[in-house]
Amino acid sequence: MGQSGVKDKCKNCALYADADLFCAHLSGEELCDLSNQSRTLSMKRGDTLENEALVHWPVVAIDSGVLSMQHLLQDGRKTIAALFMRGDIIDLRNISNRNRGALIALGKVDICRLAPKVFERVMEHNSGAQKVIWENLRDQAFRAMDHSGDIAKKQALEKLASFVFECRNRQVGYGEGDWVDIPVRRIDLAEYLGMQPETVSRCFKDLEKRGILETPRLNALKILNVPMLRRIANGDKDMLASESRIKVLKIA
Amino acid sequence: MGQSGVKDKCKNCALYADADLFCAHLSGEELCDLSNQSRTLSMKRGDTLENEALVHWPVVAIDSGVLSMQHLLQDGRKTIAALFMRGDIIDLRNISNRNRGALIALGKVDICRLAPKVFERVMEHNSGAQKVIWENLRDQAFRAMDHSGDIAKKQALEKLASFVFECRNRQVGYGEGDWVDIPVRRIDLAEYLGMQPETVSRCFKDLEKRGILETPRLNALKILNVPMLRRIANGDKDMLASESRIKVLKIA
DNA sequence: GGTATTTATTGATCTCGATCAACACGCCCA
DNA sequence: TGGGCGTGTTGATCGAGATCAATAAATACC
Numbered sequence A, B: 001m002g003q004s005g006v007k008d009k010c011k012n013c014a015l016y017a018d019a020d021l022f023c024a025h026l027s028g029e030e031l032c033d034l035s036n037q038s039r040t041l042s043m044k045r046g047d048t049l050e051n052e053a054l055v056h057w058p059v060v061a062i063d064s065g066v067l068s069m070q071h072l073l074q075d076g077r078k079t080i081a082a083l084f085m086r087g088d089i090i091d092l093r094n095i096s097n098r099n100r101g102a103l104i105a106l107g108k109v110d111i112c113r114l115a116p117k118v119f120e121r122v123m124e125h126n127s128g129a130q131k132v133i134w135e136n137l138r139d140q141a142f143r144a145m146d147h148s149g150d151i152a153k154k155q156a157l158e159k160l161a162s163f164v165f166e167c168r169n170r171q172v173g174y175g176e177g178d179w180v181d182i183p184v185r186r187i188d189l190a191e192y193l194g195m196q197p198e199t200v201s202r203c204f205k206d207l208e209k210r211g212i213l214e215t216p217r218l219n220a221l222k223i224l225n226v227p228m229l230r231r232i233a234n235g236d237k238d239m240l241a242s243e244s245r246i247k248v249l250k251i252a
Numbered sequence C: 001g002g003t004a005t006t007t008a009t010t011g012a013t014c015t016c017g018a019t020c021a022a023c024a025c026g027c028c029c030a
Numbered sequence D: 001t002g003g004g005c006g007t008g009t010t011g012a013t014c015g016a017g018a019t020c021a022a023t024a025a026a027t028a029c030c
Helices: A028-037 A051-056 A116-125 A127-153 A156-170 A186-193 A197-209 A226-233 A242-251 B028-037 B051-056 B116-125 B127-153 B156-170 B186-193 B197-209 B226-233 B242-251
Strands: A039-043 A059-064 A067-072 A078-084 A089-091 A102-105 A109-114 A179-181 A213-217 A220-223 B039-043 B059-064 B067-072 B078-084 B089-091 B102-105 B109-114 B179-181 B213-217 B220-223
Touching: A028 A116, A067 A186, A067 B127, A078 A127, A078 A186, A078 B127, A089 A127, A109 A116, A116 A127, A116 B127, A127 A156, A127 B067, A127 B078, A127 B116, A127 B127, A127 B186, A156 A179, A156 A186, A156 A197, A156 A220, A156 A226, A186 A197, A186 B127, A197 A213, B028 B116, B067 B186, B078 B127, B078 B186, B089 B127, B109 B116, B116 B127, B127 B156, B156 B179, B156 B186, B156 B197, B156 B220, B156 B226, B186 B197, B197 B213
Parallel strands: none
Antiparallel strands: A039 A109, A059 A089, A059 A109, A067 A078, A067 A102, A179 A220, A213 A220, B039 B109, B059 B089, B059 B109, B067 B078, B067 B102, B179 B220, B213 B220
16 A cells, blocks of 8 residues: 555645655555545635534644634624644644634635544554654644734734734745745634724825835735844834834934 | 652652652663762742853753743843743753743742753653653643743733733642642733833732722632633633623613 | 842823725736 | 525725823822
8 A cells, every 4th residue: 555555635635745744654554444434525715614523523734725714703893813724634633612713714625534544543652643643733822822922012013023924834845935925815814813994904005104014915925124123023113103213312 | 760769969869759750660670770860950030041051061961940031132031931940851952042031040940951962862762751741742842832932912911811821830739720830020021921010010009990900919829710810811801801891881 | 038120000192004095907707 | 507695895984982181189309
């Protein structure tokens, strides 16, 4: 059951094709097992993974697209608590429904619902694969903590700057390129950062006016001044209020 | 190397004494190895785990107390991105310094710096222990995501209500008791929730005025009306502004 | 146990971003 | 190709919570 035995549905899946990801670390037999007993699913914007489905299929791997974990407050306010992308594995086994957000697609998302039994077996016996999912879960944890830190005390402009870097870090062939994919709509971005779409719009405009970036399209932007954007993201107040600073200097 | 061979430093450690925690799942041999090669450390408020130390001891287990992960912005603003308590295991192996907060004690904290080699070996071979740390890391991840959701869109009063429940859920013998330990100072609480100490103070006072809880001491409080507090935590606007609602009714 | 320093509370004012409103644009589908 | 709806942008106003200032309480330290 070697390379040639790989199921069609797995051949083009990122989790198998990318050597850093989970399925690429499975033995032929494991892959075959997992493939046979797992279910791929293609979601479109707004589709939700329902609770009943998650009880039987609590382990979800993302092949492509952006899946969000959303928290809904009683009066309708919504927040996106986390974004899951290519390679992320969400393990909801034994997670109580209470206090867990809903998993909602923010666009076309291809996922694979991994058979829990096989997943568990692989975790126990395949230390290479184990390491991959462990790293992935750690990433998720630290990313969530970073995100908490970002939205807790940063101002709108700073949050947005941080988000641009988060996107850059997560995009596939990121390198040090100046083009950054924004894989979510403005409205989702606002919910993720805990602000209003109007404010997002105003902040992008502000950053453009300062010559720090360009937003020719909604789903991508070009950073013109990386160090400056970084300083803003890091909360350097001097950068923030250039105009008021000038005012102060004039008075002095 | 059975029960009787347990090192003194381990005997009273929560990680060994509590059957749910990591060291309780180790074989005699594993525990002996780990114990020999690990280092306990007692920290006091303000103590920081330095980067040099973390390079060689990147795995930290909490025996007691509260350890915080803090992010510092360039202009001095501080945020607490996560709180680690009894039983939590922080795995910083291969985490770049960049974009990782500092680990700072919020009071007296007893930790154990686990030998990475032994930790790794245990993770590979002991599936019971593996399950425990996997669960723990998942808790950390989902807790951080919940927290993101909380601070993104909730109002001050709602955040505080959520925090009270978070404390209740995490305290050792929690049950459904009405007394909740607040294991951090007001100022740390404020930094964790992304608000000012003044606002925390005002919100507690507000909750007391409404008869929802009592705060006879700074480090503990008594919930008088659990359902009401829960509704506030869940963002029920009706609960929030009772006075203005009455005003509206009068006008109508 | 008593002093010094940090932390918590209370009040007054101000500001950033939320909210409301109106419009423009893009995108999907008939 | 053209309507129709969801999304994004821009402007005007408002309010929750930040900030500033002063005092009280609690904790640390000798």
